[in-house]
Amino acid sequence: MARAATESKAKLAAAAKSPHGKGTAAKRGATPRVKPIELYYWPTPNGWKISIMLEECALPYVVRPVDISKGEQFAPRFLAICPNNRIPAIVDPVGPNGRPISVFESGAILQYLGRKTGKFYPRDERARVAVDEWLFWQVGGLGPMAGQANHFRRYAPQQIEYAIDRYTNEVNRLFGVLNTRLAKRDFLAGRYSIADMASFGWVKLAERMGQNLSDFPHLQRWFETIRARPAVKRALAIRVEAASAVDIHDPKVRAILFGQRAR
């Protein structure tokens, strides 16, 4: 298996403090040291999904920042793990049959970690189908639509009214679907699961997509419940200094992130 090691110089202040973060796995005295999962990460809604799941499952992990503003997602060693040049990805040194495995695509990673740990991804087929429905709904719908809304509202060089309206309206519709679903249940598939973790980060950025969470009271209640979970707080506390310094108006950053074509 190709080993990727796209590590930027970003400091992970909070990750170092996290019980499952960088540099802490060695301190567990008598028990043999478990090799941590490597999380190829940048602090975005797709990255948060996996840091949340790793924290929820109390799995040892180490954060490998992939600075997407500098083009590290195109480094050959990262592409060997994720041919789609997108974060997140993981390398689990102890995968099936005890051998390393790499996984890309946030939904596939969540399912893998759910199967590995038996947590937040029920085994019962009926319950699992419900989780899968909402997981795929997020990766195929909410994520891409919210991404486009954010792009046309905040990053596009011109304010194109048609594009802004189209994607803002679609996110509004999707938030409405979530709100209706959550009117009669605590979480998307009944119990807290990987499906909730997948949607959480996008709801967190509601304002950027032109949405007012108070218009969606059930969704807001769900969001606050998840945000208050200790594991979620730890995941969101991971700081990547280089990410806070990214200037989306910098022509060099824009040339890397926008207008990508087949290579």
Ligand SMILES: N[C@@H](CCC(=O)N[C@@H](CS)C(=O)NCC(=O)O)C(=O)O
């Ligand atoms: N379908 C992918 C989407 C991942 C994705 O879009 N990641 C963004 C950050 S949120 C990224 O890596 N962007 C890098 C780029 O645009 O070059 C998943 O769910 O994992």
